[in-house]
Amino acid sequence: MSKSKTRKGAAKAAAKKAIQPHEGPPEIVKSQPREELCVFAFRLTAEERDAIHKAAGPAKASRLARTLLVAAARQDEAAVRAILKGIQATS
Numbered sequence: 001m002s003k004s005k006t007r008k009g010a011a012k013a014a015a016k017k018a019i020q021p022h023e024g025p026p027e028i029v030k031s032q033p034r035e036e037l038c039v040f041a042f043r044l045t046a047e048e049r050d051a052i053h054k055a056a057g058p059a060k061a062s063r064l065a066r067t068l069l070v071a072a073a074r075q076d077e078a079a080v081r082a083i084l085k086g087i088q089a090t091s
Helices: 007-018 027-031 044-055 059-072 077-090
Strands: none
Touching: 044 059, 059 077
């Protein structure tokens, strides 16, 4: 004999009740003000993109590009040299 449909429905309802709603991030994250950001995009060749990813390491290419571009735009030669030195150490 197979189970009746009403038992299956009751089991699904019980499973839904057991799932707790997501509470969101901890209060520490909520209390920090978010920086207002915008998108700055430019086109690269696949070779250039791969070189940036290789230099930056896993999941850090955007951070590297942003930091380097801002340092160059601000004419912060010391920061640019520090970034380049960090890249040479990881390569």
